[in-house]
Amino acid sequence: MSALRLEIRAADPSCSARTGLIHLPHGTVRTPAFMPVGTQGSVKGILAQQVRETGADMILANTYHLAIRPGDETVAKLGGLHAFMSWPGPILTDSGGFQVFSLADRCKMTEKGVVFSSHLDGRKFELTPESAMHIQENLGADVAMCLDHCPKLPAEKEEIDAAVRRTVRWARRCREAHTKPDQALFAITQGGPHRDLRERCAEELVAMDFPGYAVGGVSVGEDREAVHEALRVSTPKLPWDKPRYLMGVGRPEDILVAVEHGIDMFDCVWPTRNGRNASCMTFEGTVRLRNAAHKEDTRPLEEGCPCVACRNYSRGFLRHMFMAGEMVGPILASIHNLTFLQRLVDQARQAIVEGRYQAFSRDLLAKWST
Amino acid sequence: MSALRLEIRAADPSCSARTGLIHLPHGTVRTPAFMPVGTQGSVKGILAQQVRETGADMILANTYHLAIRPGDETVAKLGGLHAFMSWPGPILTDSGGFQVFSLADRCKMTEKGVVFSSHLDGRKFELTPESAMHIQENLGADVAMCLDHCPKLPAEKEEIDAAVRRTVRWARRCREAHTKPDQALFAITQGGPHRDLRERCAEELVAMDFPGYAVGGVSVGEDREAVHEALRVSTPKLPWDKPRYLMGVGRPEDILVAVEHGIDMFDCVWPTRNGRNASCMTFEGTVRLRNAAHKEDTRPLEEGCPCVACRNYSRGFLRHMFMAGEMVGPILASIHNLTFLQRLVDQARQAIVEGRYQAFSRDLLAKWST
Numbered sequence: 158m159s160a161l162r163l164e165i166r167a168a169d170p171s172c173s174a175r176t177g178l179i180h181l182p183h184g185t186v187r188t189p190a191f192m193p194v195g196t197q198g199s200v201k202g203i204l205a206q207q208v209r210e211t212g213a214d215m216i217l218a219n220t221y222h223l224a225i226r227p228g229d230e231t232v233a234k235l236g237g238l239h240a241f242m243s244w245p246g247p248i249l250t251d252s253g254g255f256q257v258f259s260l261a262d263r264c265k266m267t268e269k270g271v272v273f274s275s276h277l278d279g280r281k282f283e284l285t286p287e288s289a290m291h292i293q294e295n296l297g298a299d300v301a302m303c304l305d306h307c308p309k310l311p312a313e314k315e316e317i318d319a320a321v322r323r324t325v326r327w328a329r330r331c332r333e334a335h336t337k338p339d340q341a342l343f344a345i346t347q348g349g350p351h352r353d354l355r356e357r358c359a360e361e362l363v364a365m366d367f368p369g370y371a372v373g374g375v376s377v378g379e380d381r382e383a384v385h386e387a388l389r390v391s392t393p394k395l396p397w398d399k400p401r402y403l404m405g406v407g408r409p410e411d412i413l414v415a416v417e418h419g420i421d422m423f424d425c426v427w428p429t430r431n432g433r434n435a436s437c438m439t440f441e442g443t444v445r446l447r448n449a450a451h452k453e454d455t456r457p458l459e460e461g462c463p464c465v466a467c468r469n470y471s472r473g474f475l476r477h478m479f480m481a482g483e484m485v486g487p488i489l490a491s492i493h494n495l496t497f498l499q500r501l502v503d504q505a506r507q508a509i510v511e512g513r514y515q516a517f518s519r520d521l522l523a524k525w526s527t
Numbered sequence: 528m529s530a531l532r533l534e535i536r537a538a539d540p541s542c543s544a545r546t547g548l549i550h551l552p553h554g555t556v557r558t559p560a561f562m563p564v565g566t567q568g569s570v571k572g573i574l575a576q577q578v579r580e581t582g583a584d585m586i587l588a589n590t591y592h593l594a595i596r597p598g599d600e601t602v603a604k605l606g607g608l609h610a611f612m613s614w615p616g617p618i619l620t621d622s623g624g625f626q627v628f629s630l631a632d633r634c635k636m637t638e639k640g641v642v643f644s645s646h647l648d649g650r651k652f653e654l655t656p657e658s659a660m661h662i663q664e665n666l667g668a669d670v671a672m673c674l675d676h677c678p679k680l681p682a683e684k685e686e687i688d689a690a691v692r693r694t695v696r697w698a699r700r701c702r703e704a705h706t707k708p709d710q711a712l713f714a715i716t717q718g719g720p721h722r723d724l725r726e727r728c729a730e731e732l733v734a735m736d737f738p739g740y741a742v743g744g745v746s747v748g749e750d751r752e753a754v755h756e757a758l759r760v761s762t763p764k765l766p767w768d769k770p771r772y773l774m775g776v777g778r779p780e781d782i783l784v785a786v787e788h789g790i791d792m793f794d795c796v797w798p799t800r801n802g803r804n805a806s807c808m809t810f811e812g813t814v815r816l817r818n819a820a821h822k823e824d825t826r827p828l829e830e831g832c833p834c835v836a837c838r839n840y841s842r843g844f845l846r847h848m849f850m851a852g853e854m855v856g857p858i859l860a861s862i863h864n865l866t867f868l869q870r871l872v873d874q875a876r877q878a879i880v881e882g883r884y885q886a887f888s889r890d891l892l893a894k895w896s897t
Contacts, residue, residue: 197847198847198851199848199854199855201853201854202854202855204835204855204858204859206839222851226847227843227846227850231823234823234843235825235841235844236825236841240841241843241844243840452601453604453605455604455605455606465574469574469575469613470613471605471611474605474611474612476597477567477596478569480596481568481592481597483567483568483571484569484857484858485572487854488854
């Protein structure tokens, strides 16, 4: 597979954190990387040009949502996802497997694949390993994901074991069905909270030699310690020279811990969902913009932040936008949160280069927990 | 009054159209000018920087809405409207008089002023000529407007006559109460559909020598011919060397006709309200983005338009954003419509300079009416 090349530039000697570059057909991604989520073809409320200005190298789009509407054939006719979204840089599409989890009551799974009843109009929509590849090739992202089975937790070990076995079988079918040479296909490891299942899943997938690996089934209902345990178990089994992607995770605290375990890529709707809700993250902690304390505050949301919200507007104005129900409030707060995460991973990269990642992470986690 | 200077650069010999520059404390405005409306301190969904990129020189904000929330004292503490909105260029604030019309069932008028019951929480809010000046001085726009009485049409001539007389008395009180030297105060002419009332109102206000004049009470329920009649009557009575502002008007067809009558300034929520509703204006006519015909259309909304929507996105993408309920759709359509109006007034300015305004206007009106 020549669609992807990982270049590790530095590793922190005191932990598993590493930093580098992922070279992809549409550009290069600095790792650790945070990918903003453009579920339906846009990061909610934010133009592609503005997403770029937050410092993001790569974005994510959702296969299930785009296949349902406007349809992957339509996206292909409109020039593929890069032209469609006006995002010339690298893009990753998920496989739709996560919707098996999030839309569980709307889908029926067999060994062949999953049949969804569309959340829009109830029409049947079948996702198999083969169709997941076909759709993602139509969408044309730089990185495609294998269709996996992500069980809802907590679940019986037997059930999780079955999901792992199916995930491995489906990964093999995806690998065989995938034909696009300028698209890298990542496998997804499952296994829930079970060390033996996580290890076996990783080993079997690694044996198939994918260009990248995701840790899946995390951030879907377990407590935070279980997330860390999944990482402690999974990442040592993943090859050093391939990117590691922790799906659906993007809270600042979780990113800090996952980087320490050697994760390279993240995605999450956290920054935009929280931003729309007037909750903003800063290096000093959370700022809730509806708070009356901000009414006459001339200070920016975060001193020194280069985002359009912090460079141009006072906390007083931002609060007013939310109180008045003006769209500009959610837009500016979302841009700030996206910028914050890019600054966080940028500082993490620098800390890794300088061999002080653990102190960097520990200091921030301590500050935020007070 | 040195806060404003109108520099007329060219006049079309075949009609009353003129083009020039209005020099104001925060910058220069090319006329004819279209001012986007930032009712509550933001143009809906559009950042100030993006409004600037549409080509706008000057924007409008609403006194009533800002006085109610966050309060003019709060805006003053946050540095005044320019800092608050992050709009360093010229700003105009209306007087709140229009809300006497639009919120008629929530207000009680006496010779002293108007008492509103706030549309937010029912609290009493009094607007007098004196308080309208005080609030607008706190807001700190480049141009403030006199408090006027805009009656709901149709109305008995007697009632309109009384409104004109009150508007003139209130204009005198505004003039006496206004103290801010770097803010120009415009008077508003009323008179409904009656030539004699319009003429008398204009004459009495012009005798007070304001730095600019608005034609008010237009676009509030009359048919379009009545709008033109009001302009035919009013503008010849207004001094040639002062700006003329047609309040609340901004549909492309109406702008074209009003410029021919010598109007220099416009404001309207039309471009953003229509944009949010997927209705976009182009030089070829209206494009309704939800139309199924656009599903796989790779063309931009308007060929040659320099806006971010037309430079970066296909009609197919824009349609998808509306069908998917993504905020990016309304944002891009609003930016396009704002850009369209700026291009329209820019072309109008050029046509006036070249003495071919009537042909320019006639050709577009003919094209749009088909």
